[in-house]
Amino acid sequence: MDMRDITETTRITPSAGVTRDRHGWRAKCLQRLVRMDLPVPLSFALPCETVGAIAAGRHLRLEALRHVFEAGSGLVSVRPSALMPEWGGPGTVLNVGINDTLHARLCDVIGRDSADAIYLSFVQSYAINIARLDPDMFAQEGKDALPRALRAFEAETDEPFPQDPAQQLAEVLRSMARAWDGPTARLLRQAKGAPADAPLGLVVQDMALALGPGLCGSGTIQFVDPVTGNPRVTGRFRGQSHGAAVGTGAETLYLTHDERGPSLQDIAPETFADLIRFGIAARERLREEMQIEFVVTGGRISVIDATRVVRGSRAGVRIAVSLARDGIIPAEEALMRVEPRALADLLHHQVDPRAPRDLITRGINASPGAATGRIVLTAAAAQAANARGEPCILVRRETVPEDIRGMHASVGVLTERGGTTSHAAVIARGLGLPCIVGATGIRVDLRNRTLTAGGRELREGDEITIDGSSGEVLAGAAALLPPALDDNFTQLLDWASQAGGIGVRANADTPEDALTARRFEAQGIGLCRTEHMFFDAERLPAMREMIFADSADDRRLALARILPMQRQDFTQLFEIMAGLPVTIRLFDPPLHEFLPHDREGLRELAESMDLPLSDVTRRVEALSEFNPMLGMRGVRLGITMPEIYDMQARAIFEATVDASRKGDPVVPEIMIPLVSAMREVELVKNRVDAVAAAVRNERRTDFTYKLGVMVETPRAALRAGDIAAHSAFLSFGTNDLTQMTYGLSRDDAGRFMGTYVAQGVYSEDPFHVLDQDGVGELLLTGVQRARRQAPGITISVCGEHGGNPESIAFCHEAGFDYVSCSPFRVPIARLAAAQSAIRARLSGVED
Ligand code: PEP
Numbered sequence: 093m094d095m096r097d098i099t100e101t102t103r104i105t106p107s108a109g110v111t112r113d114r115h116g117w118r119a120k121c122l123q124r125l126v127r128m129d130l131p132v133p134l135s136f137a138l139p140c141e142t143v144g145a146i147a148a149g150r151h152l153r154l155e156a157l158r159h160v161f162e163a164g165s166g167l168v169s170v171r172p173s174a175l176m177p178e179w180g181g182p183g184t185v186l187n188v189g190i191n192d193t194l195h196a197r198l199c200d201v202i203g204r205d206s207a208d209a210i211y212l213s214f215v216q217s218y219a220i221n222i223a224r225l226d227p228d229m230f231a232q233e234g235k236d237a238l239p240r241a242l243r244a245f246e247a248e249t250d251e252p253f254p255q256d257p258a259q260q261l262a263e264v265l266r267s268m269a270r271a272w273d274g275p276t277a278r279l280l281r282q283a284k285g286a287p288a289d290a291p292l293g294l295v296v297q298d299m300a301l302a303l304g305p306g307l308c309g310s311g312t313i314q315f316v317d318p319v320t321g322n323p324r325v326t327g328r329f330r331g332q333s334h335g336a337a338v339g340t341g342a343e344t345l346y347l348t349h350d351e352r353g354p355s356l357q358d359i360a361p362e363t364f365a366d367l368i369r370f371g372i373a374a375r376e377r378l379r380e381e382m383q384i385e386f387v388v389t390g391g392r393i394s395v396i397d398a399t400r401v402v403r404g405s406r407a408g409v410r411i412a413v414s415l416a417r418d419g420i421i422p423a424e425e426a427l428m429r430v431e432p433r434a435l436a437d438l439l440h441h442q443v444d445p446r447a448p449r450d451l452i453t454r455g456i457n458a459s460p461g462a463a464t465g466r467i468v469l470t471a472a473a474a475q476a477a478n479a480r481g482e483p484c485i486l487v488r489r490e491t492v493p494e495d496i497r498g499m500h501a502s503v504g505v506l507t508e509r510g511g512t513t514s515h516a517a518v519i520a521r522g523l524g525l526p527c528i529v530g531a532t533g534i535r536v537d538l539r540n541r542t543l544t545a546g547g548r549e550l551r552e553g554d555e556i557t558i559d560g561s562s563g564e565v566l567a568g569a570a571a572l573l574p575p576a577l578d579d580n581f582t583q584l585l586d587w588a589s590q591a592g593g594i595g596v597r598a599n600a601d602t603p604e605d606a607l608t609a610r611r612f613e614a615q616g617i618g619l620c621r622t623e624h625m626f627f628d629a630e631r632l633p634a635m636r637e638m639i640f641a642d643s644a645d646d647r648r649l650a651l652a653r654i655l656p657m658q659r660q661d662f663t664q665l666f667e668i669m670a671g672l673p674v675t676i677r678l679f680d681p682p683l684h685e686f687l688p689h690d691r692e693g694l695r696e697l698a699e700s701m702d703l704p705l706s707d708v709t710r711r712v713e714a715l716s717e718f719n720p721m722l723g724m725r726g727v728r729l730g731i732t733m734p735e736i737y738d739m740q741a742r743a744i745f746e747a748t749v750d751a752s753r754k755g756d757p758v759v760p761e762i763m764i765p766l767v768s769a770m771r772e773v774e775l776v777k778n779r780v781d782a783v784a785a786a787v788r789n790e791r792r793t794d795f796t797y798k799l800g801v802m803v804e805t806p807r808a809a810l811r812a813g814d815i816a817a818h819s820a821f822l823s824f825g826t827n828d829l830t831q832m833t834y835g836l837s838r839d840d841a842g843r844f845m846g847t848y849v850a851q852g853v854y855s856e857d858p859f860h861v862l863d864q865d866g867v868g869e870l871l872l873t874g875v876q877r878a879r880r881q882a883p884g885i886t887i888s889v890c891g892e893h894g895g896n897p898e899s900i901a902f903c904h905e906a907g908f909d910y911v912s913c914s915p916f917r918v919p920i921a922r923l924a925a926a927q928s929a930i931r932a933r934l935s936g937v938e939d
């Protein structure tokens with residue numbers, strides 16, 4: 093055996109060479125507390141390499157451990173000190189060092205009962221956690237519990253309970269070092285982001301007695317509310333309580349003055365004032381909101397540990413902003429401390445984390461926020477409930493475009509099928525509605541108007557809560573927290589804007605969306621999906637008339653009815669955006685999405701169009717496709733039925749003239765969807781140019797516009813060079829691009845995505861987080877080829893990935909000009925953009 097002495101302990105003093113890398117975060121944090129002159133009991137740090145060597149079986153020299161018992165109470169605690177607090181570690185062991193001699197001495201100082209309690213609790217903890225004896229043998233309580241426990245130990249091990257404090261300590265250190273090396277601990281810390289071979293340091297600390305005469309006890313205190321982050325003293329204090337060892341007269345006190353019972357503040361105002369003082373000092377010097385663990389011995393405080401306050405997302409924002417406002421951290425650091433996704437919780441209602449949750453089932457968390465409402469199973473029922481003023485949750489197998497009005501009338505949406513980019517998910521995110529999709533555990537029974545989930549049967553009209561942030565469906569009305577778009581939120585985003593970085597626009601289809609985009613300070617609209625304007629009840633008939641037109645002339649006539657509505661849509665958008673860029677995508681979806689699918693709908697359509705039912709049915713069938721997402725949609729429609737794009741271009745240009753007359757000059761950006769060949773762009777460009785010339789002529793005014801292309805097919809990405817030659821901008825539609833790169837249907841992937849991610853086939857849902865290896869390579873290739881051809885071309889992403897922080901960082905590094913995402917994700921994207929810029933600056937990369 094290697095006998096070199098590894099038993100190195102470093103006393104934690106202000107000048108000791110304690111580092112986080114070598115001794116772990118707790119040791120470093122304690123040194124900071126010592127440097128602040130806080131009353132920290134004598135503490136020693138065991139470096140990570142020592143702990144690693146102990147785990148590997150190296151011997152500890154007992155003589156070298158004795159000194160830790162000498163200067164203090166004779167009792168020590170041992171706590172884990174990993175490199176990061178969240179990596180955890182083996183449980184703290186208290187009261188190491190108690191033996192018959194110390195017990196006898198303690199009997200004189202704190203009384204027999206209290207001394208017994210300390211000794212008993214250590215024997216039990218040592219037997220169970222260190223010697224690994226059967227816990228059932230060590231459940232002694234009541235009279236003579238201590239001698240019984242000591243006898244049980246001897247009976248089980250054939251040896252008396254160890255009396256040498258150094259030997260006790262050596263065994264505790266060995267046991268903790270080995271526990272850290274065990275497979276469970278390894279898996280747990282890996283789940284928190286720690287590397288498998290993360291090291292562990294240990295801290296040995298003298299224990300102040302929390303039992304005995306005068307005010308004694310132990311507790312924790314923190315100075316902010318963990319949910320809101322508002323200043324508030326919370327925590328607990330238990331008198332005559334020393335870890336698990338509880339003395340006679342133990343009682344729990346409130347910390348601050350409280351009508352319900354005695355408080356530390358009232359009983360010991362000076363002790364309480366000290367705690368507050370320590371809290372303020374810790375916040376300033378540790379640059380963080382800390383929870384302080386303390387012991388009171390005869391009214392005197394010992395600060396034994398300080399940890400970062402565990403906080404919810406709202407508190408996270410408030411704490412970061414107030415630390416920066418108080419000048420404790422710079423604003424950039426506040427920006428880096430907030431997880432961008434956490435902002436989603438502030439934008440919407442949130443299930444109160446403190447409230448009970450009656451979980452029925454789970455699905456994919458498709459749009460954040462929480463809502464409570466009565467179950468409705470059809471769009472019509474949703475509208476009826478809304479008319480009665482009753483909040484409702486639309487529950488469907490999946491949603492179709494006709495459900496839009498039902499979605500508008502609901503406070504939340506739940507679907508059995510679908511993935512993160514299915515219809516329900518995209519629309520709900522746009523509307524800012526909480527939404528869960530792919531809840532495969534539910535069954536919607538439209539005939540009996542019921543919903544079965546998690547073995548329970550619910551009826552239409554029953555109340556449920558959906559938590560679109562976690563994907564949980566809850567029975568009844570859960571307690572909700574309101575949105576927190578307060579001053580802290582605004583301040584953080586102001587700082588984000590100052591930090592610079594990639595631009596952020598919004599995907600906005602309606603005036604409401606555009607208003608939301610403005611409210612969250614989007615830099616423009618990056619994608620207006622014009623087809624969403626036609627599902628409206630007043631517009632659908634004209635749309636259907638257009639679809640049923642027999643000739644191009646008839647089609648033009650039907651489109652002429654739609655034109656004024658489109659012009660008004662665009663005028664409104666331009667006015668709201670007040671000169672900011674607005675990118676309008678020409679018509680994209682397959683036409684059959686606008687047609688009814690059931691018999692009843694077909695009959696109604698036949699009636700309204702004054703056509704025989706058989707005629708209508710035949711035409712609907714003729715339009716249906718085996719694979720509509722890869723069929724007659726996008727620019728393919730524009731080429732085969734050019735009148736549609738002509739009408740849209742005209743509406744855009746007329747609105748441009750109208751809006752520019754009233755306000756800021758408008759330079760519309762027209763975008764062609766689903767391009768796969770340069771010639772498609774040329775053909776559309778020629779017609780759009782002709783419409784522009786006609787409108788200029790008719791209106792006797794000039795205007796400019798930009799024509800760009802959506803890169804949504806792998807071929808468009810590969811041919812981005814020649815496409816760029818005809819385009820003012822390229823916007824990557826990463827929803828379709830992901831679908832086509834993987835050969836994976838956006839609407840059906842939800843069925844197996846969970847299994848695929850769970851089995852590690854995909855590390856994440858690629859519709860949610862950009863697949864940097866595959867789809868990302870197409871993006872990089874596209875950007876490179878486009879910029880080689882047209883260096884000044886504007887390049888963006890407008891798929892759902894535009895709101896995903898990791899994908900935003902990727903786009904920033906790849907040199908994209910902006911991302912565009914649902915209006916409610918704009919704040920998240922702005923923060924992610926700022927963080928990406930700050931990170932680049934910190935790593936010395938030019939922004
Ligand atoms: C896309 O495909 O990424 C996109 C933005 O268009 P849509 O989601 O409307 O197909």
Ligand code: MG
Nearest residue numbers: 804825827828
């Ligand atoms: Mg698309």
